[in-house]
Amino acid sequence: MLHLFDTAVGRVVPFEPREPGRVSMYVCGPTVYGPPHLGHGRFSLVFDVLRRYLLWSGLEVDYVSNITDIDDKIINRANDEGRDWSEIATRCESVWWRAMDAIGVMRPTSDPHATAYVDEMVILIAELIDRGVAYVSADGVYFSPAVVDDYGLLARQTIDSMQAGARVEVAEHKRSPIDFALWKFVKPGEPSWPSPWGDGRPGWHTECVVMSLDLLGDGFDLHGGGQDLAFPHHENERAQAVAAGRTFARHWMHNGFVEVGGEKMAKSLGNFTNLLDLVESTDPRAYRLLVLRAHYRSPVEVTRASTDDAAAALRRLDAFARRVASADLAISPAVADPDAIAEFARVMDDDLDTPAAIAQLFSLVTEVNTALDAADTARATAAAAAAFEICRAVGLVLDAGGSEIPAEVLARAQQRDQARAARDFATADAIRDALVAEGWVVEDTAAGTQVRPA
RNA sequence: GGCGUCGUGGCCGAGUGGCUGAGGCAGGGGCCUGCAAAGCCCUCCACGUGGGUUCGAUUCCCACCGACGCCUCCA
Structure with missing residues (x-):
């Protein structure tokens, strides 16, 4: 039986699907505001390998991976470039799929988009307000994670120790520094959707909660992503689901970073390699x-x-x-x-x-x-x-050759075999040298001269 | 400041309380080949530093040094 490290418990544990023979997994996909980098490539490959291994093992796999197509970063880029935010998202998404296809990552069973789930998010937010764990403030609706007993589970830290951190800013409209936005009220020039509390758009952490629960159901098997998503993103997803009385992911899996020069690769650090650049080179x-x-x-x-x-x-x-x-x-x-x-x-x-x-x-x-x-x-x-x-x-595809070799090249390979049969090695070597110079790999086999592209 | 990860040969990168240590790439030698290529065989090179536990540590513990990550932008 498969055993996996579970971030929530900090050790390797048996991975037992909710339903025998069928695995439901949700992998956090990209925010489409720029080109995918090697880090995106890694998590996609890691979870693709897990998925393929499960399939190979004879299990069915429901693999959901979202596209975050509304977010501050998308809006900012749209404003910078004087374009519509949706144009940025659409274009970046097509680049994303091109990159995924290039590295051989299977398409998800479903690829929900945040903008298609705004209504569901509003319903969840209303539920959280009803339960008294979220509140309306001047610039949006906030959630209070402090109400969740084991908040910090995925961060492997308690709220107290996190608050000791120097980086936590106390935003003016939050009651507590650890509170996060469920809904952001619209500002001029921004896209918005209606809600009972005012027009606006969803915060980042809510979409994955409603999409995963909608498509995979309560208590789905596995939720994954890069290590930097464990906290705050996954922690906050989980907090919302728990506070809403839902059973969330049974198992949490996070992959390590891609590094360059011993340092994490990230868009924010500006040291990233575009995934498409890599696969093209x-x-x-x-x-x-x-x-x-x-x-x-x-x-x-x-x-x-x-x-x-x-x-x-x-x-x-x-x-x-x-x-x-x-x-x-x-x-x-x-x-x-x-x-x-x-x-x-x-x-x-x-x-x-x-x-x-x-x-x-x-x-x-x-x-x-x-x-x-x-x-x-x-x-x-x-x-x-x-x-x-x-x-x-x-998911490793080996190349057994079989690519088209021009008839003219094959003819010269035959000439070389004839020369070798006649022990005319000078001619044979001259033909080989010429083929090599033209970019072919030339190998002698029992079946005679074999030629393939270098 | 809090929490955590890591430090392995020329490079990448596994792993383990003791039979001495995966694999790849690169280097050296050999076999094969008309010569090569591919392939096969052999081979060089390592466990950050200082203590401790132990019959024995690279593996466990402590300290130190160094690198990195998270502490609400982040895959």
Whole structure:
């Protein structure tokens, strides 16, 4: 059975779905006001891997990930650029999906938008006011988290110790520094929606509460996101749900940061790499491999050197895939080495130990290569099938070649084989040198000269 | 100030109270090859510092040094 670290209890615990055989998960998606960066890419990959592993394990997965399409940052950018806020949101959202597709992240089962849930948010806010845990102030409606007994659960801090913090500003309209806005009254030039307390727009933390509960129901299985979302965002979501008498997420999962030069990558720090820039400058699969090689809770350093390193590792996997393809083995999930599959499941079930799984994958590659060298087809087939199962479970797509090679190039490869057969190595080498100079990788195999793009 | 994480070889990055330590990349040697490439085999290189607990610590505890994160912008 899968075990995951639960932020709410601070340790690895069994992950038991509310409904056997079916997992409901909610992953906090982006606020669409700018290009996605590597940090967005990481959380998307981490939860994509979890989702695929659950699917691979035979479970159904309801995967909800929101698009925050109304927010201060969107409005600010719209004002800066003299555009409509919705235009910013729409454009950034399309860039978001392009980036997700590029790194091979499965589309969510549903992708609710905050603006489509304003009515539901108003209902929740009214409920919180009725219960006396939220109040109307001069500039909006605020929530008092102090009423929630275990507030600070996800922050792993008590309210008192948080208030000792120097950064907490006492906004003039709040009763307590830790209170947060559920509803912000409209200011000139801002988009707004009607509410019983005045026109305005929702605060950030409310949307995820209504959307997750609406689409996944009370007591859904897992709520996740980047570590910086644990507090305040998730803490505040949870506080609202609890205060409204609802049962919220059963399990909380947060992934570690992407770092650059040992420092967190963040838009606010201005040290971010645009996700699309990364996938355009290197093999997009390299980022997935890089993320898989680190444990999801550890920070991962992403530099040109580390992506190049991952790309090089990928070349070994692709070479393996090509070799298996040309060996014409009868590969299917059914013939996968059961011991290898059991070992893979064992390490993945241990808090998603993808580094161990990747290590195992490379061991299987070596095993297959050795078996093929020894013409041990049975061994090679079982190990290769297991390796492909691992790849499938973590969403790693290997390239077994098969791309279109121009007939003219194939003709020259044939000429080279003829020259080699005639032991005319000068001609053979000249042909190879010419092909290499044109950007082809040339390899000799039992089946003759093989050519593929470099 | 409060809370917390981390410090592993040339690089990335796992892991463990003792059989000495995943994996990848890079480096060296060998096998294979007409020569290469790919592949296989072997190999160099590590547990921040100082104490403590222990028969034994890289792994547990304490201190220190250093890095980083959260304390309502943040994936």
